[in-house]
Amino acid sequence: MIDPSNISLSNFVATWHGPATRDPDPAPPSTEWLPQALHEWHYLASQRNSPLTFTTSMISPQEIRAGVDGKATFMVDATADWSWSFDIHNPDAVYEAERHEAWALNPEQLAQFLVHNATREAIYAAPARLSAYFLPDRALAEVLEPLEEVAFGRWNWPAPGYRIFMADDMLVEIVHTRGGSAWDIEVATLKTETLSRLRTIPDADWRTPGA
Incomplete structure (x- = not known):
């Protein structure tokens, strides 16, 4: 298992999204109350012209507000059915909620x-x-076979049971199919030639997303 604490966010973003292409946006004074980890994410995102998220959206630091319950929403999914927040009294704690449900x-x-x-x-x-x-x-x-699972915590979104595996130039996400008799899998790599090994695996009906 790969310990997630050994994954540097800045190094990971540089590896998978390339080096910075512009100067970072300065953090407005009004956002000083936000957790440092969130500042780092927006700092890295502001250095790139291409987005870092596709199935979720990070709320602009200037637009993050704390609710009366002390929760400040910082991210939503693509349909805004799920939201994630931190607790202003314990900024390291992350909470999640599906629309109209209580924070968990x-x-x-x-x-x-x-x-x-x-x-x-x-x-x-x-x-x-x-x-x-x-x-x-x-x-x-x-x-x-050549990958190692990352010991991330289990999420309820997009559905329970998703797992991520990693190698230097490859990411794989898997989840049991409905009924649990097989697997759905997404594979991503930095090198097209890496995929040639996978295409030779029997009983794997590969598709190219977007093709």
Whole structure:
């Protein structure tokens, strides 16, 4: 297992999104109350012309507000059905909630949560991707052979059971299919040639997302 605390957010973003392309936006004085981990994420995002998120949206630091319950929403999913917040009295604590539901404590603290989300989102920004549905256990084992699972906390979004595996130039996200007899899988890599190994795996019906 890879310990998420050993993953540097800045190094990860540089690896999967490339080096900074512009000067960072200065943090307005009105945002000084925000947690340092959130400042770092927006600092890194402001250095790049391309987005760092695709299935979630980070709320602009100037627009983050604390509610009467002490929760400050900093991220929503693409449909705004799910939201994530931190507690102003304990800024390391992350809470999640589906629309019209009460806040529930996420198992990850804020810094790790942001690394987790950056890792998920990098899959959708990678230059080379493959996906497959109803992948049998044997084929999955071949896909994952050179990778190591990241010990991220379990999320309820987009659904329970998602897991992430990593190698130097490859990310894989898996989840059991409905019914649990096989796997749905997303593969992302920095090198197109890395995918050639996967295409030779029997019983893997690969698709190219967006093709």
